[in-house]
Each structure stands twice: as C-alpha cells, then as structure tokens.
Amino acid sequence: xxALVLSSGGVDSTTALGLAVKKYGKENVIAxxxxxxxxxxxxxxxxxxxxxxxxxxQLFLDLSKIFQYSNCSLLQQSAEExxxxxxxxxxxxxxxxxxxxxxxxxxxxxxxSSAASIALSKECEVICYGxxxxxxxxxxxxxxxxxxxxxxxxxxxxxxxxQLRVEAPFVNVTKAEVVRxxxxxxxxxxxxxxxxxxxxxxxxxxxxxxxxxxxxxxxxVADPALR
Amino acid sequence: xxALVLSSGGVDSTTALGLAVKKYGKENVIAxxxxxxxxxxxxxxxxxxxxxxxxxxQLFLDLSKIFQYSNCSLLQQSAEExxxxxxxxxxxxxxxxxxxxxxxxxxxxxxxSSAASIALSKECEVICYGxxxxxxxxxxxxxxxxxxxxxxxxxxxxxxxxQLRVEAPFVNVTKAEVVRxxxxxxxxxxxxxxxxxxxxxxxxxxxxxxxxxxxxxxxxVADPALR
Numbered sequence: 230x231x232a233l234v235l236s237s238g239g240v241d242s243t244t245a246l247g248l249a250v251k252k253y254g255k256e257n258v259i260a261x262x263x264x265x266x267x268x269x270x271x272x273x274x275x276x277x278x279x280x281x282x283x284x285x286x287q288l289f290l291d292l293s294k295i296f297q298y299s300n301c302s303l304l305q306q307s308a309e310e311x312x313x314x315x316x317x318x319x320x321x322x323x324x325x326x327x328x329x330x331x332x333x334x335x336x337x338x339x340x341x342s343s344a345a346s347i348a349l350s351k352e353c354e355v356i357c358y359g360x361x362x363x364x365x366x367x368x369x370x371x372x373x374x375x376x377x378x379x380x381x382x383x384x385x386x387x388x389x390x391x392q393l394r395v396e397a398p399f400v401n402v403t404k405a406e407v408v409r410x411x412x413x414x415x416x417x418x419x420x421x422x423x424x425x426x427x428x429x430x431x432x433x434x435x436x437x438x439x440x441x442x443x444x445x446x447x448x449x450v451a452d453p454a455l456r
Numbered sequence: 457x458x459a460l461v462l463s464s465g466g467v468d469s470t471t472a473l474g475l476a477v478k479k480y481g482k483e484n485v486i487a488x489x490x491x492x493x494x495x496x497x498x499x500x501x502x503x504x505x506x507x508x509x510x511x512x513x514q515l516f517l518d519l520s521k522i523f524q525y526s527n528c529s530l531l532q533q534s535a536e537e538x539x540x541x542x543x544x545x546x547x548x549x550x551x552x553x554x555x556x557x558x559x560x561x562x563x564x565x566x567x568x569s570s571a572a573s574i575a576l577s578k579e580c581e582v583i584c585y586g587x588x589x590x591x592x593x594x595x596x597x598x599x600x601x602x603x604x605x606x607x608x609x610x611x612x613x614x615x616x617x618x619q620l621r622v623e624a625p626f627v628n629v630t631k632a633e634v635v636r637x638x639x640x641x642x643x644x645x646x647x648x649x650x651x652x653x654x655x656x657x658x659x660x661x662x663x664x665x666x667x668x669x670x671x672x673x674x675x676x677v678a679d680p681a682l683r
Contacts, residue, residue, distance in 0.1 A: 295517065295570050298577035328617045334576035335569060338615045342562060342569035343522050349561035350525035372615035380614055384607035388565045388599035390555045 238275030241359030266293030269427020320367035405447035465502030468586030493520030496654020547594035
C-alpha cells in the first residue's frame with residue numbers, strides 16, 4: 230500500500246512521515262510539501278532535508294495564489310505581526326470562539342484535498358498528516374480538530390469512490406506525546422523547522438516556538454534543532 | 457450575506473449562479489472559475505460570458521498542476537479518448553463500481569476546498585456549486601453525491617471555525633429538473649458550454665452532450681446554445 234504524507238518540515242508532520250515510513254516502507258511513501266505564501270522558505274528547506282533523510286520521493290506544490298486575499302499574519306502580503314504568545318494565551322484573547330491570527334483559511338482542508346487529487350493519480354490508498362490535539366484546542370486551528378478530520382476523511386473516502394482514506398495518527402494526542410513517539414522512532418528533529426519567523430535561528434517567542442519547546446521539555450530532552 | 461459560486465460555464469453551475477444571484481443579490485455574489493488542465497478553454501470562456509451577463513465579480517484559479525499526474529481523459533496530458541457514450545452506458549461498463557474515465561480525481565473536493573480558502577478571505581458565508589443527482593448515479597462521479605456533499609459541508613463548517621457552509625441546491629435533483637428551474641430563472645443557457653471536446657460546436661456524442669440534450673428534451677425546449 231502506498232501513502233502520501235503532508236510534510237511541512239515541522240515536528241508534527243516529520244513525525245507523521247517517520248511513522249508512515251515505518252508502517253509502509255520508504256519505497257511506498259511520497260512526501261508532499263506545499264508552499265502557501267509563508268513569509269519565509271525555511272519550512273520547505275527543512276522538508277527537503279527530511280525527505281532526503283528518509284529517502285522518500287518528494288513532490289512540491291505552490292498554492293500561494295489561493296491565499297492571496299487572506300490577511301493571515303503568516304502570509305507575505307499581511308502587515309499583521311505574528312503574535313509573541315503561546316496558543317493558550319492567544320485562545321484566551323479570542324475567548325475560544327474564533328481561530329487565532331495565524332490560522333490560514335481552511336489550509337488543512339485545502340492541503341488534504343490537493344493531496345487527495347495527487348494521491349489518486351499516484352495510486353496511493355492513504356494520506357497521512359500531523360494534526361494534533363493541542364492545535365485544535367480552544368478553536369485555535371479548527372482544521373486540526375477530530376470532528377474536522379472525521380468529516381474530511383469521509384469526504385475523501387466518498388468523493389474518491391472508496392479508493393482513498395485519511396490517517397491522522399495524532400489527532401487525539403498532545404504535541405508532547407507526538408514528540409515522545411518521534412523520539413522512539415528516532416525522527417531527525419535536528420533537521421526540522423517550526424518557527425513562524427524566518428530568521429537564522431528560531432525566535433523562541435512565537436506560538437509554535439513556545440509549544441515546541443514545551444513538548445521537548447515534557448519529554449526531558451533538549452530540542453536537537455537548538456544545539 | 458456573501459456567496460462564492462463555483463462557475464464552470466456549464467448548465468449546472470450557471471443555474472446555481474442564477475439561483476445565488478436571485479437569493480443573495482448580484483453585488484453579494486462572486487463567481488470562481490477554475491482551470492484544471494482541460495483539453496480546451498471553451499468552458500472558461502463561457503464562464504466569463506456568464507459572469508458578465510450577471511454582472512458579478514469573477515475570480516480565476518489555475519489548479520492544473522495538481523492534476524499533472526492524472527490520466528483522466530479530459531486532461532491535456534492524457535492520450536485517452538473521451539468516451540462517446542452516455543453516463544448510463546459508461547456506468548454499465550464500470551458495473552457501477554468505479555468512477556468513469558472522465559472523473560477528474562477528487563475535483564469537486566479540491567474545488568470546494570479552494571473555494572473555502574478564498575471565501576473566508578473574501579468574507580463569504582456560503583459556497584454554492586451545481587452537483588446534481590444524475591452525475592453521482594452509479595458511482596460515475598462520486599464527488600457529486602449527497603454523502604460526499606454532506607461530509608464536505610461538515611468539513612468546511614468545522615474546519616472554518618463555523619464561519620462557512622456549502623449549498624448544493626441540486627444534489628438530490630436530476631439534470632432535467634436543474635434545467636426546468638433554470639428556464640424559470642431565465643438562465644442564459646445560450647452562453648454556456650458543456651461539451652468535453654473543444655470544437656467550434658458541441659460534438660453531440662460525449663457523455664455531457666448526451667445528458668444535456670436529454671435534459672432540454674425532457675423540458676420540451678430546444679437547447680438555446682445549439683440555435
């Protein structure tokens with residue numbers, strides 16, 4: 230069985246890729262890396278290093294035009310600052326009623342749909358992605374939630390004529406648990422990039438830097454990307 | 457309330473656009489027309505004429521790269537012939553167990569997801585598209601079925617943080633009924649294009665030509681595009 234894995238170069242998707250390589254074998258895994266108009270290309274460069282490490286085929290897609298009308302703070306055209314706060318702090322500001330400012334509109338739905346179209350052409354029977362429970366908490370990223378994932382899986386299963394399904398192995402687990410699983414799998418976290426800013430080193434202050442640090446701390450391990 | 461309507465220049469989506477204009481007002485409707493690597497550009501030219509007729513804003517998107525690995529017979533890179541048979545005849549060949557050769561992999565899922573990302577940025581609360589019951593019959597186009605539509609609607613509702621939903625006004629009605637509704641709405645069918653081939657006039661032999669002709673015949677009306 231062949232699997233297409235959404236691979237952003239970050240901790241979660243790299244762990245999902247590691248799991249898929251273990252489960253399906255590297256010759257049956259394709260990594261798909263999507264540009265969506267981020268303010269920097271660090272993520273894609275990390276995704277390339279990760280795919281090389283695992284020795285899997287890698288495909289690229291540029292979907293930035295679809296987001297050209299968005300004011301999401303992660304995107305090149307946005308003048309909005311990327312918040313220097315954990316997701317938990319940001320959620321308390323939005324009162325858990327709307328997505329955070331780094332929510333890219335329906336990004337995971339679009340990425341999964343694009344992956345579905347490609348997977349069907351490349352004879353894959355499964356798509357994997359790294360959504361996890363911390364990202365969907367408090368409505369921060371609603372396109373990471375279990376209810377979204379279940380609906381998307383059904384849409385892809387039904388819309389493909391029962392040829393393709395979605396695997397989201399972390400949808401009910403925390404980022405700390407993702408890292409615990411990844412450490413066991415010897416995922417090359419030293420190659421990954423999470424920071425929303427594009428400086429030489431991770432900023433340590435944006436939501437994803439804060440959450441990444443907490444996930445390694447919970448496992449009593451130094452983040453190998455910071456060595 | 458603002459609506460984004462998937463507009464391909466064919467009978468079904470043009471009727472969906474006519475309905476949306478009546479329901480939401482033309483100033484609140486945006487047409488989205490997607491190129492996906494078709495063998496001709498007749499559809500897009502028809503979609504432009506239709507959007508001009510209704511006086512609505514129109515956006516364009518080229519998603520052909522996503523389908524570059526597909527062997528679907530509608531696509532430029534495919535050497536496969538477009539079948540000269542009705543969908544019903546094609547379904548009898550596939551025994552209703554797999555999509556027909558003109559199924560573009562997960563096209564409607566991808567189009568709806570792209571529409572969702574754009575709709576959220578353009579402050580629309582609804583996406584409309586023209587999937588109808590004849591297209592999903594016998595598994596011909598599984599991404600036109602009610603069960604697909606329901607799942608996709610839920611994925612978009614949940615994945616957008618309850619900001620956006622999908623309207624598929626024809627998902628349970630036949631193409632003949634779509635045309636009946638469109639004739640009442642005075643939809644400009646003379647501007648539309650359905651044929652899978654890109655000749656000067658519709659071929660009259662491909663699946664969509666046959667189904668279009670039957671839908672007008674059922675309404676005892678000559679197809680205005682053939683005058």
